[in-house]
Amino acid sequence: MMKKLLKTAVVGATVAAATFALSQPALANSFTKNVGDGTVSYSDADDRFCAQAFNTEGPRWVRVKLVPISRSGPSPTITDYNNSYGHSGSTCTSLATAYEDTHYRADITTYWGERGTTVSRGSVYFYS
Template structure:
C-alpha cells in the first residue's frame, strides 16, 4: 500500500509541475515587412494593421484574414499610402474571434511606378 501511495504522490507532483510549466496562450504579436509596406498584429488589443510605405508614388497593401480553424471573422483590409491622401495605417479588430484562433493573412501589394500587383504569400498567426 505504501508503494502505491508513493507512486500516486509522484504522479500528482508531475501533473502539478506540468500544469505550472504549461505554455501560455498561443496568441502572439508581430510586425512583418511585405515588400511595399508592413503588416502587424497586436495581441493585447486584438488589432491587425496594414501600412503601405509612403514613398515612391502610389502604393497599397491588401490583406485578407481568414480563420483556419473557423473560430473568428474573415476580413479584407487595404491601406493606401500618402499618394492617395492617407499617410497612416489601416487597422481592424479581431476581438470577436475565439481566443487562439489560427489565422491566415493572405497579402497582396501594389506599386504604381511599375504598375505591378504582387502576391506576397501567406502569414499565419494566432489571435
C-alpha cells in the same frame, strides 16, 4: 570533476532551450512583418491587425484578407493606401470578436505604382 561540470552545463542548457522553445508560441502572437511595399502587424494585446503601405516613391497599397483556419471567426479584407492617395496612416481591423487562440492566415497582396503591377506576398499565419 571537469567532466561532471560539463555534463551539468549541457543538461542545463538543454532544459533552458526546451523551456524557451515551448514558450515561443505565446510570444509569437504579436508581430510586424515587412511585405515589400509596406508592413503588416498584429497586436495580440489589442486584438488588432494592421496594414500600412510605405509613404515613399509614388502610389502604394497593401491588401490583406484574413482567413480563420481553426474555427469560425471574422474574415475581413483590409486595404491601406499610402499618402499618394491622401492617407498616410495605417488601416486596422479588430479581431476582438474572434475566439481566443483562433488560428488565422493573412493573405497579402501589394501594389506599387512605379512597378505598375500587384504582387502576391504570400501568407502569414498567427493566432488571435
